[in-house]
Amino acid sequence: MFGVMNTATRFVRTAGVVFVAVAAASQAQVINGGFEQPGLGFRSVGSGQTYGNWTNAGPGDIEFVHAVPSASLPGLEFSAYEGRYWIDLVGVGAPSAIYQDLSGLTPGGAYRVSFAMAGNVWGPNMSFTMQVVWNGLVVGTFTQVHGGSNGANMNWQDRSVDVVAGTAATNRLMFRATSGGSARGPALDAVGIALIPTPGTAGLLLMGGGLLTRRRR
Template structure:
């Protein structure tokens, strides 16, 4: 009996690995380092309705820039141009699937306030709020950190991921190296309480 139970558990584990790639990894859905278009100037502003690298500016304005040390590649995105801005991108989702979103976060240290802020939403529902203190940081030493959040899309066949700057001044939170991966709920994440359920 012990042998049969072990065999059954092994078979279930093998099936789950086959569905998800491996317990420790997930299938990539989206990967964006804001590398397109490749800038020949220090920065370029995009305002509401304009598009770049698969993203659409949904409010205000943002700056695509080469001004500073990036988390990856040579370009990153300041979520505040002359005013707070927001960008969004749509991708397909499946039922009973959890999505892991990771992104690099820093801040524009060239002006106030010291603490930059922003938020992330999925289908209009807030899933993450973030702040970054630029005290002691510089263009050569941005102090990038990575953030992660999870969501399960319960009703829709697609998800709209949006990042928005919430700092009042022109120097905002900066993001880079955005990744979205999918995985089964029982494997990703470790705790169901970490998952935002989107209806």
């Protein structure tokens, strides 16, 4: 009897730890990481303005690009990585930056920020450079060369960078263009964040799954 009770106690404790780990991971998210909302078509957003859960840190404009065939520029579609929208970090004026303050992250937890990067393809070949800034610190610099007028193939590339959550209630995730021409800069889409399980957490998750399996039997 005591053996059964001890096993049940371990099961409950392990299940509780697994639940906490899964809950912590599920709370970490980027809102509107695909820029699909509010879905009102092409929009130029000025410095200091917030649109679709993202704030333009300036100094220039940013553009919510709607990936639809252009009436004025036949054949130019500006295809998104996913969905129908993406962000151009260089609108009118100087290269700009966008940010979002993320909540629900575990202080000291390791997270992977993932995103897709391309470059505005309208015009000649150009080198597009973008920085990922986490809580004020540059944690990654990414460059891509692309050009031509083939908007149906933006040559999107999957990118990622690992970060550590701070102790504040929110953590600021920023994407900042450092190059590009007027109305033509680094393209951003499909931004997400996920907890990187530590070996101990991963083991607990596996253990929890095994206990759950044995319990069902």
